[in-house]
Amino acid sequence: MTAALELHDVFKTFGDGPTAVHALRDVSLSVAAGELVAVMGPSGSGKTTLLTIAGGLEDPTSGEVFVDGEPTSKMSRGHKSQLRRRSIGYVFQDYNLLAGLSALENVSLPLELDGVSSKPARIKAQAALDNFSVLDKADKFPDELSGGERQRVAIARATVGERQLILADEPSGALDSVNAESVMRAIHDACKQGVAAVVVTHDAKLASWADRVVFIRDGKIMDETHPPSSPEAFVAHPAQ
Amino acid sequence: MSVRHALLALLSEGPKYGLQLRNEFEAKTGDVWPLNVGQVYTTLQRLERDGLVVSDGEGEEAGAQKDFRITELGERELETWLRTPPDLSAPPRDEVVMKVLIAMSVRGVEVREVIQDHRRYMVELMQEWTRLKSHDGRDDLNFALVVDAELFRLDAVIRWLDAADGRIARFDPEADAPATATPRAMPYPLPRRTAVRR
Numbered sequence: 001m002t003a004a005l006e007l008h009d010v011f012k013t014f015g016d017g018p019t020a021v022h023a024l025r026d027v028s029l030s031v032a033a034g035e036l037v038a039v040m041g042p043s044g045s046g047k048t049t050l051l052t053i054a055g056g057l058e059d060p061t062s063g064e065v066f067v068d069g070e071p072t073s074k075m076s077r078g079h080k081s082q083l084r085r086r087s088i089g090y091v092f093q094d095y096n097l098l099a100g101l102s103a104l105e106n107v108s109l110p111l112e113l114d115g116v117s118s119k120p121a122r123i124k125a126q127a128a129l130d131n132f133s134v135l136d137k138a139d140k141f142p143d144e145l146s147g148g149e150r151q152r153v154a155i156a157r158a159t160v161g162e163r164q165l166i167l168a169d170e171p172s173g174a175l176d177s178v179n180a181e182s183v184m185r186a187i188h189d190a191c192k193q194g195v196a197a198v199v200v201t202h203d204a205k206l207a208s209w210a211d212r213v214v215f216i217r218d219g220k221i222m223d224e225t226h227p228p229s230s231p232e233a234f235v236a237h238p239a240q
Numbered sequence: 241m242s243v244r245h246a247l248l249a250l251l252s253e254g255p256k257y258g259l260q261l262r263n264e265f266e267a268k269t270g271d272v273w274p275l276n277v278g279q280v281y282t283t284l285q286r287l288e289r290d291g292l293v294v295s296d297g298e299g300e301e302a303g304a305q306k307d308f309r310i311t312e313l314g315e316r317e318l319e320t321w322l323r324t325p326p327d328l329s330a331p332p333r334d335e336v337v338m339k340v341l342i343a344m345s346v347r348g349v350e351v352r353e354v355i356q357d358h359r360r361y362m363v364e365l366m367q368e369w370t371r372l373k374s375h376d377g378r379d380d381l382n383f384a385l386v387v388d389a390e391l392f393r394l395d396a397v398i399r400w401l402d403a404a405d406g407r408i409a410r411f412d413p414e415a416d417a418p419a420t421a422t423p424r425a426m427p428y429p430l431p432r433r434t435a436v437r438r
């Protein structure tokens with residue numbers, strides 16, 4: 001089966017000469033449909049760079065990114081931007097929602113940009129808001145929402161329509177742990193419906209929602225978690 | 241964890257039998273800490289000896305028939321215990337901390353690889369707890385609370401490992417090269433719920 005997302009020998013260097021920054025060094029990563037992968041690493045280790053390259057927002061210096069088996073370097077610009085709009089949902093810590101648009105408009109916007117006419121776009125957007133329990137906030141503006149509600153609207157926007165891949169950069173931002181958990185639960189639920197997701201975080205409590213946790217340091221993937229070899233290998237904690 | 245006080249708390253709701261206490265204890269702690277009936281009866285005997293509970297069953301035989309109730313002294317003891325913080329004034333001799341400290345002075349051992357081994361294991365444990373919570377945590381408040389406590393505890397260990405990693409890297413510029421830990425299967429125990437027993 002082709003992976004939903006594949007990074008193959010990706011390097012990313014900013015600048016050149018002695019001041020060049022090697023943000024990614026030989027990164028390979030494959031994410032299956034329905035899989036939730038978390039990327040953990042210290043700040044400056046290349047997490048955001050990995051995500052922007054995976055989402056086609058930036059090109060790798062070398063190496064290849066495949067989305068649904070298709071190499072993005074071979075795509076026309078039009079095709080690539082259509083892919084970004086239609087198949088990939090982004091949840092970024094900072095630029096989340098557009099302040100002048102209601103929650104519903106924020107969620108329907110990517111569909112309308114993609115050519116869906118306004119009525120069906122609104123219906124899909126309402127369904128997405130409903131999925132993340134914020135349908136009752138449809139007409140509110142971002143500054144009228146709590147942090148947790150804003151994040152849920154952002155995730156609704158990232159999953160609306162036929163999105164097959166969610167890319168989230170520190171999606172819980174400054175949320176308290178209960179709200180942060182509901183963000184991860186929402187992404188986890190989307191994955192159960194077949195969406196692939198990559199979540200970047202330095203918070204192990206959030207990363208623990210992932211099927212697989214990948215550790216990155218100095219632009220290199222250095223390790224990853226493994227699923228338990230067999231359920232029988234578990235032992236209960238003895239009572240003290 | 242004090243089984244003694246947990247039993248007192250259950251009895252503060254009303255008189256109960258030994259077996260019932262065992263079942264309620266496990267349910268209220270989210271089925272994370274198994275408790276055998278023998279332990280329940282020994283504890284009840286001690287509580288009775290100390291005047292914190294009384295029983296009104298038929299003599300010595302067939303403990304399961306005995307009905308236990310909490311005394312006034314028992315209620316006071318329970319309240320005092322609930323409000324007394326545990327003694328955390330002395331740092332425990334933490335195994336992970338010890339291993340990292342020792343790894344720094346053992347020749348041929350790359351301390352940052354040791355840190356990563358522990359970090360990966362802690363994250364794997366957290367994944368397991370989160371998996372259990374996401375399966376049935378929605379309607380089981382007690383279990384979710386116990387799992388949260390475990391997640392926060394493991395998270396604190398990971399944060400310490402991250403801090404140690406950064407501190408060691410800054411201290412020794414040679415150690416900046418990324419370590420490549422060898423992937424291997426989980427050789428360590430992972431948690432599970434014990435509820436299946438019933």
Ligand SMILES: Nc1ncnc2c1ncn2[C@@H]1O[C@H](COP(=O)(O)OP(=O)(O)O)[C@@H](O)[C@H]1O
Nearest residue numbers: 014021023041042043044045046047048049050
């Ligand atoms: N646009 C850019 N220009 C120059 N350097 C960059 C740029 N983006 C990121 N970097 C550098 O690349 C490295 C990785 O950054 P980033 O991917 O943001 O790390 P993280 O998200 O893990 O904190 C850092 O050293 C950062 O300063």
Ligand SMILES: [Mg+2]
Nearest residue numbers: 047048049169
């Ligand atoms: Mg970042």
